[in-house]
Amino acid sequence: MTARIDRHAESSARGYVWSVAMVAATTVVALGVRAYFGLPDVEMLFLFTVMVAATRYGRGPSLMTAALSVASYDFFFVRPFLTFVVEDVRYTLTFAMMFGIGWVTSTLTTRLRREQAEADEAVLRAKTEELRSSLLSAVSHDLRTPLAAITGAATTLRDDEGLSPATRLELLETVCDEAERLERLLANLLDMTRLQAGRVTLKRDWIPLVEVVGGALGRVEQRLAPERVTMSIPDDLPFVPIDPVLMEQLFVNLFENAAKYTPPGSNVEVRATRTDDRVVVEVADRGTGIPAGDEERVFERFTRGSHVGVPGVGLGLPIARAIARAHDGDLTVAPRPGGGACFRLVIPLAADGPAPDRGAEPS
Amino acid sequence: MTELGPVVLVVEDEPQMRKFLRASLGSHGFRLVEAGSVHEAIQLATSHNPELVLLDLTLPDGDGIGLTRTLREWTAVPIIVISARGREEDKVEALDAGADDYLTKPFGVRELHARIRVALRHAARTGGGTNESLLEIDDLAIDLARREVRVAGKEVHLTPIEYKILVLLARHAGKVLTHRAILKEVWGAQQTHQAHHVRVHVAELRKKIEADPARPRLLVTEPGVGYRLRDRQE
Numbered sequence: 001m002t003a004r005i006d007r008h009a010e011s012s013a014r015g016y017v018w019s020v021a022m023v024a025a026t027t028v029v030a031l032g033v034r035a036y037f038g039l040p041d042v043e044m045l046f047l048f049t050v051m052v053a054a055t056r057y058g059r060g061p062s063l064m065t066a067a068l069s070v071a072s073y074d075f076f077f078v079r080p081f082l083t084f085v086v087e088d089v090r091y092t093l094t095f096a097m098m099f100g101i102g103w104v105t106s107t108l109t110t111r112l113r114r115e116q117a118e119a120d121e122a123v124l125r126a127k128t129e130e131l132r133s134s135l136l137s138a139v140s141h142d143l144r145t146p147l148a149a150i151t152g153a154a155t156t157l158r159d160d161e162g163l164s165p166a167t168r169l170e171l172l173e174t175v176c177d178e179a180e181r182l183e184r185l186l187a188n189l190l191d192m193t194r195l196q197a198g199r200v201t202l203k204r205d206w207i208p209l210v211e212v213v214g215g216a217l218g219r220v221e222q223r224l225a226p227e228r229v230t231m232s233i234p235d236d237l238p239f240v241p242i243d244p245v246l247m248e249q250l251f252v253n254l255f256e257n258a259a260k261y262t263p264p265g266s267n268v269e270v271r272a273t274r275t276d277d278r279v280v281v282e283v284a285d286r287g288t289g290i291p292a293g294d295e296e297r298v299f300e301r302f303t304r305g306s307h308v309g310v311p312g313v314g315l316g317l318p319i320a321r322a323i324a325r326a327h328d329g330d331l332t333v334a335p336r337p338g339g340g341a342c343f344r345l346v347i348p349l350a351a352d353g354p355a356p357d358r359g360a361e362p363s
Numbered sequence: 364m365t366e367l368g369p370v371v372l373v374v375e376d377e378p379q380m381r382k383f384l385r386a387s388l389g390s391h392g393f394r395l396v397e398a399g400s401v402h403e404a405i406q407l408a409t410s411h412n413p414e415l416v417l418l419d420l421t422l423p424d425g426d427g428i429g430l431t432r433t434l435r436e437w438t439a440v441p442i443i444v445i446s447a448r449g450r451e452e453d454k455v456e457a458l459d460a461g462a463d464d465y466l467t468k469p470f471g472v473r474e475l476h477a478r479i480r481v482a483l484r485h486a487a488r489t490g491g492g493t494n495e496s497l498l499e500i501d502d503l504a505i506d507l508a509r510r511e512v513r514v515a516g517k518e519v520h521l522t523p524i525e526y527k528i529l530v531l532l533a534r535h536a537g538k539v540l541t542h543r544a545i546l547k548e549v550w551g552a553q554q555t556h557q558a559h560h561v562r563v564h565v566a567e568l569r570k571k572i573e574a575d576p577a578r579p580r581l582l583v584t585e586p587g588v589g590y591r592l593r594d595r596q597e
Binding site: 176179183187203205206207208210211212213214215217218226231233239243244245248 | 449451469471558559562563565566576577578579583584586587
């Protein structure tokens, strides 16, 4: 709030300074052309200056420009010269006109600006609303799908007595799987909401990267078999200043993405390297890759690869990127030489990042 | 099952959850005592002397964490928190308040039974006065008398800190220990804020006891909470 007032005061002060400068310049120009043009032209010149000031700097500076213009006009161009005495009543009308134009123009400009600002805000509101409704429809669709499966399976189990044991088991599996899917979706939505609202405070600590990557692999091993993953994380990689919970989520999302969009059994490679002030982690797969030009689109919410029958809502990668950015890092994707996609995560190491001490050996 | 299965106090105000727990635990021979509030829970805990408490954190007349602290004033009964609060700080708070384990809703019944088994076994071990001098988990064997650690029969050499951490985790096998709890036990009460000390030594420890330290099977991380040594019967 204070900052805004300051900026406002500063811009208004600059307006006054410019007003003085413009009147001075106009006076010089008017004095120069006085010999060739008539007095009405000089009046016009000052009027023009007042209008410019009014459109650019608002009411205060425009009124001051009007006052200074009147003074200058009176002093240099109205008999008797070089005094503020006015002989002819006619000139008071000129002065009144200058003030009037300054007032009207600045009022109009201010109103126009306000209306413009309101229109901009309305557009922004409409966009937010549109996003919200697209989010709602995507979410309600994706919530209903597993719910429909659960309801269908559960009511069949309740109402249908002639089911074979195998069918019953199958339906029960459906209930469990779909409930799990619902849970993941909800967790994703919550994460996204928290990250978007900027309400996430990172609980950073010095963490060995391998712990976070290993934890993530453990969480996805049902969907991404451990033997598919090759890891090369150098032993001497420094600890990274990260929020372990969020960063593990980032890797879970990347691995789930790989599991969904790559052929079963294909290799996924995790490679970490250190440059001076950052750690770069690449997660490379041998899937179909990202279509050229879509490298940014995959990080937009509710964007999904064109694969029929792959479950998900398109929140995994946006969440992963939001997490990377919350760490002042970034997550991007590029084609992998030889086919597939290569996700690249950059984590800055703080300038004062020491290798953490090991803690005194207890006695 | 026998009629004298363990008494479990379920503190949960949600009727559907209670129904599910009653069905599942009942069929495994547990005897259930049900409380729907902190007040009832304290009454039933004193009158029935349960062998295990399943505790929901959000209760109509108070908080489960407060109840955990109250119970811990006079009983060492294993407490497993079951809560829809899934944030790591909630877990840490509950564990540091004295809960033995934490299950986030929704959870599967297999997971619940696994945690209950671990908690009961652990209680039996410490309750009977721990005279075990040999701790064995999977391939890992710790000879407490000789301060020797073997992995698949091969002796490994640990630093004093690594040994202390490993023994601590092994004594509580199956249970999550928070960073704070580990720091307090290994380094002493003053050093409970330097969680990265634990991480440094756990990383070293893993290199010595895990086949693939990047994918630990034994010493697993509970992100944002702490570490757990997998129980042999998990």
